[in-house]
Amino acid sequence: xxxxxxxxxxxxxxxxxxxxxxxxxxxxxxxxxxxxxxxxxxxxxxxxxxxxxxxxxxxxxxxxxxxxxxxxxxxxxxxxxxxxxxxxxxxxxxxxxxxxxxxxxxxxxxxxxxx
Amino acid sequence: xxxxxxxxxxxxxxxxxxxxxxxxxxxxxxxxxxxxxxxxxxxxxxxxxxxxxxxxxxxxxxxxxxxxxxxxxxxxxxxxxxxxxxxxxxxxxxxxxxxxxxxxxxxxxxxxx
Numbered sequence: 488x489x490x491x492x493x494x495x496x497x498x499x500x501x502x503x504x505x506x507x508x509x510x511x512x513x514x515x516x517x518x519x520x521x522x523x524x525x526x527x528x529x530x531x532x533x534x535x536x537x538x539x540x541x542x543x544x545x546x547x548x549x550x551x552x553x554x555x556x557x558x559x560x561x562x563x564x565x566x567x568x569x570x571x572x573x574x575x576x577x578x579x580x581x582x583x584x585x586x587x588x589x590x591x592x593x594x595x596x597x598x599x600x601x602x
Numbered sequence: 603x604x605x606x607x608x609x610x611x612x613x614x615x616x617x618x619x620x621x622x623x624x625x626x627x628x629x630x631x632x633x634x635x636x637x638x639x640x641x642x643x644x645x646x647x648x649x650x651x652x653x654x655x656x657x658x659x660x661x662x663x664x665x666x667x668x669x670x671x672x673x674x675x676x677x678x679x680x681x682x683x684x685x686x687x688x689x690x691x692x693x694x695x696x697x698x699x700x701x702x703x704x705x706x707x708x709x710x711x712x713x714x715x
Binding site for chain 2: 491522527528529530531532535545577579590591592593594595596
């Protein structure tokens with residue numbers, strides 16, 4: 488059963504703590520993405536990766552970090568430097584990044600709440 | 603930088619009513635256009651997409667969208683909505699020369715039975 492999995496579904500964090508959100512895909516997609524979803528603001532791109540060991544900042548990368556050590560995995564760390572981390576985080580993947588008729592496929596999301 | 607505007611933030615309709623959700627983008631070049639839907643408790647999923655050719659695009663579940671280049675618009679339509687269409691709808695644009703999707707702010711649709 489192919490798809491994108493994110494864990495955990497809900498995550499609570501105390502202020503000042505770093506937390507890592509998991510994203511795994513078994514679609515053999517090259518590109519992976521992290522978005523943040525806030526009410527009324529749609530999805531905003533945090534980071535993306537087109538290939539293993541390479542990633543680029545998106546529109547709102549400050550306070551976040553990522554790694555891409557394996558093709559199927561793209562974890563996101565929300566650091567204590569992120570000023571307003573409470574949000575719904577979505578991971579996505581696509582067959583290729585540049586050009587082509589590529590659409591993005593999304594995971595179920597992780598809702599992060601900072602207490 | 604490209605941007606996407608969805609002017610209707612919340613829409614409430616009765617079943618069988620017709621639906622049109624607006625989407626306008628700002629980018630002067632060639633674009634790829636998408637509508638995604640997020641049903642309550644479910645993944646964001648693709649509703650329809652436009653890459654080239656016929657500007658009237660048919661999607662799943664009876665949805666369609668029309669690309670009007672002169673108006674920089676890609677409005678979503680459905681002739682007769684159902685209660686099961688209650689969801690949040692997102693328009694997204696990718697510049698053909700670029701790599702990234704830019705999303706609109708979303709429209710929450712509630713269909714009353």
